[in-house]
Amino acid sequence: MVATANVTVPQPIGEKRVAFHHLDWQAYQQILQALGESRSARLTYDRGVLEITMPLEDHEFAAELMGRFIYFLVSELGQRIKSMRSTTIEREDLNRSPEPDNAFYIKNQPRVAGRTVNFQDDPPPDLVVEVDITHTDIDKLSLYAALGVPEFWRFNGKEWRIYQLQDGRYEEQEVSPTFPFVPKAKLYEFLTLARQDEIEAEKSLRAWIKQQK
DSSP: OOOOOOOOOOOOOOEEEEEEOSOOHHHHHHHHHHHOSSOSOEEEEETTEEEEEEEOHHHHHHHHHHHHHHHHHHHHTTOOOEEOTTOOOOBGGGTEEOOOSEEEESTTHHHHTTSOOOTTTSOOOSEEEEEOOSOOSSOHHHHHHHHTOSEEEEEOSSOEEEEEEETTEEEEESSOSSSTTOOHHHHHHHHHHHHHOHHHHHHHHHHHHHHHO
16 A cells, blocks of 8 residues: 655745734824835735735736736727826725735826826726735725725736726626726736746737737
């Protein structure tokens, strides 16, 4: 009889995270100011919970390339875009303040073009992207729904999930409301090709978009 051993398959690590609980807004602000702007860590504050995320290579690759994916789509479609990247979306009135991986104004770009966005008065970004490969203590769906973000993309390193805000809560969709002609397979193909050659991935995607017009 041949003995078998249990083999543990290591889970992918895209981020290192640390969470602090029971912090009020003032304490969060003090930590935010102490860390300063020249930092690689991302801070997400949600009603007393502060999560500090240190993104690693797999996270940064996915976040960067998904941002380019959106930019290439908008560019080839002749639309306008304002990229917010990981700008802190402070909403003291909601006791929430995330720093997403990517955030974009597309439909509402004309309303915020040429100036600094005021999140208290201006609309939220039209599209937000979060890469969460490892566990997060923050309920991202509840967070961005409360902020009124119309479309939210989430990627766990393998699966792209798309959410549309409907009646104050997110409903998962099979295609993006912003880019309804783009199948999920196209993003997976783009990311796979980009791991070998990012320039070739861009050329291939732009050529495909032109064919869809």
